[in-house]
Amino acid sequence: MPSTPVRLYGRSLVEGAAQGTLLFADVGLSFWGGVDPVTGEVIDRHHPLSGEHLAGRVLAIPSGRGSCTGSSVLMELISNGHAPAALILAEVDEILALGVLVAEVIFQRSLPVLCIGREAFEGLRGQGFGRVEGNCLTLSGRRPNDQWHGTGTAPQPSMPSSVQLSERDRAMLDGTHGKATQVAMQIVLRMAEIQDADELLDITQAHIDGCIYTGPASLRFAEQWVQWGAKVSVPTTLNSISVDQRRWRELGVDPALGEPASALGDAYMAMGAQLSFSCAPYLLDTAPTAGEQIVWAESNAVVYANSVLGARTQKYPDFLDICIALCGRAPLAGCHLDGPRKAGMIVEVPSLGSVDDSFYPLLGYHIGSLTGRRVPLIHGLENAAPTLDDLKAFGAAFATTSAAPLFHIAGVTPEAMDAAKVLDRDAVLPMETVNTTGLLASWRELNSARHRHVDVVSLGNPHFSLSEFAALSRLCTGRTKHAEVVLAITCGRAVLEQARQAGYLDAIQAFGATLVTDTCWCMLGEPVIPPAATTLMTNSGKYAHYAPGLVGRGVHFASLADCVEAACTATASDHPPQWLRPCAPEEIPSDV
Structure with a gap:
């Protein structure tokens, strides 16, 4: 630790002043699924900061990673007083910065976000105390003995003059199209500044991830837009919400979650979004085509749209997605351009x-x-x-x-x-x-279970496709699951009806599976997962990573066929698949 203060300078993404004990990690952190939005505890059990609490500390991470809902979790933490005092990043992170910007607009509370670059960031390892003032980070071995006080709010800067605005952009910005569109355009332009975009582009469709209920702040955010008269200006689909909106009472979900989570979905539909409720919008008839400029949030959907469909979207943070859907305009930056692709x-x-x-x-x-x-x-x-x-x-x-x-x-x-x-x-x-x-x-790392017994088999993260239903139907035909094992599948309403019409559900339901729509495994908990259950099995690498922190259970990760076998026997293999058992240190076997 330095005996005399050391000052580092960087780029201030969100202005402000704060100080606290430095909490450092050299691994990116997904706030959604990685941080409890109520307590501020790091719950990603694979992360080096697992078990640490963020409140009041200066958090230094290279960047975020994973879910676009990280912005919503950070906004929740700011609103309930469990947020870090400040964020220090090695690289610009739009998801985390956006969470702070929205907290400023809705709650008039903020925290400083400072990007200092990779080289300076590496020098933070082992430091003790940090103080952020604008673009300056001061490091010291311990808390200085002075009367310095930070700020809980930050002044909103004027709109960036470098962004070229159309006549309609200016009309939205001056309030001609209503309060909701005006505030949305202000947020879009602040993000354009962070992304170094000097112009905006028209987009053809949006997919909203902010409909996931992370706590009271997420619902208050959406209801504020409804009160302002918000209406989307482009075709807009909705991600999975946090409950099966039609069946949450039947499934035994606590009304303390079911009611606000359902109300959140209703609020986005009141803004004109379609009732889709799927984390796999690429399975819908509205999926974009190659080269189409879109605004999607939900991390797996973004990656699929860019990589597999050849459409063009940034990894949009929750809340920026709805702002752009209201304006129909997005910063011309990142994967909308050729270079970053x-x-x-x-x-x-x-x-x-x-x-x-x-x-x-x-x-x-x-x-x-x-x-x-x-x-x-x-x-x-x-x-x-x-x-x-x-x-x-x-x-x-x-x-x-x-x-x-x-x-x-x-x-x-x-x-x-x-x-x-x-x-x-x-x-x-x-x-x-x-x-x-x-x-x-x-x-x-994905196989965190400590014993072979299986209580729950979770399928459909991301949501099941029609072809996955076909494969599961073949595996289930003529079989019945173990009486003490829950096998549940999450999917979108549209795909469920396609599977029903194709006849795939007969064998699956005879097998004893539970079908859940609207939500997915990243939001499901008890009682769909029985309280006494200790171990899950899944074929999803995403859910195998998040489940230990989200639901506190160990996980077996395996193929779809192995999941069905475990549902019948209530037992999982504790060995890797045959193809992964090494014949030589540096190669995958050429045959089995």
Whole structure:
């Protein structure tokens, strides 16, 4: 720790002044699923800060990662007094900055957010106390013995003069189109400043992630917009909400959650959003086409839209999504442009033998942990022919551990059919090679259960597709689950009806499965998960990561077929899949 104060300077994303004990980690943190929005405890059991409380401390992390709902959780923490005193980042993070900006607008409370760059950030390790004043961070070994006081609010800066505005933009900004659109445009322009955008672009559709209930502040936010007369200006779909809106009472959900969570969905529909309630909007008829400029939130949806569909969207924070849907205008930055869609690193995957469907979520989870905010170009899967379900599972797990909004798979994803097109000709890119040692480490990280017994099998994170229903129907035909095991599937209403019409539900319901719409496993808890249950099994890399912190249960991660087998026997294997058992240290087996 420094004996005399050390001053570092950076870019102030949100102005303010605060101080506190420095809480440092060199791993990005997803506030949603990683931080309890009520207490401020870090609940991501895979994170080095697990168990720490953020309130009153100067939190230093490289950036956020994972869910777009991190902005909502941070806003909740600011509103209830359990937020960090300040945020110090190595890289600009729009999701966290947006949570603070919205707290300023709705609650008139704030905290400073300072980006100091990667090199200076590394020097924070082992420091004791930090004080933020505007663009300056002062480090000292202990709290200074002075009468200094921070500020709980920050003045809103004037609109950035560098952003080119159309006549309609100016009309929205001056209130001609109403209070809601005016405030929305103000927030959009503040984000444009953070993203260094000098103009806005028209978007064709939006997908809203802010309809997830994180606490009273999230509902107050939405109801404020309704009171202001907010109406979306582009076709807008809604993400999964926090309950099955039609059946939450039947499922035994506590009204303390069911009522406000349902009301939150109603508030967004009052603004003109469609009743879709799916975390997989790419499964809807409204899915965008290649090159279409859209505004989607929900991390797995963003990654799928950019990577698999070839549409163009940033990883939009909760609340910025609805602001842009109201205006129909978004900052021209990030993945809306060609440059940021280029690869920032190369990942080599060895030759594959016979693998099961647990391979792609595991690979996505592992590669995401290697990339940080860099867009990867993945080689080695050119002849593997991954299905759309494989890419969905890969992308969701990738988005859990990575902050990148996009991946390229050479010869597979549309922009990388010719891999040279996603490479900057003059760039020398870092390279990583996947091996069984790394994949086994990631497999063990996802398999947190301490015994083989299985109480709950969770499927549908992201929401089940029609083809996944078809596969599950085949696996369930002629079988019945163990009487003491819950097997539950989350999906969107539209896909559920398609599966019913196709006849897939007959075998699944005869098997004894529970079908849940509108919400997904990232929001489900007791009593869908029985209070006495200790262990879950899932084929989702995303849920295997989040579940220990969200619901406090150990997890087995495995293929869909293994999940069905465990539902019948109430027992899971404690061994990795056959294809992952190493024959040599640096390669995946070429056969089974």
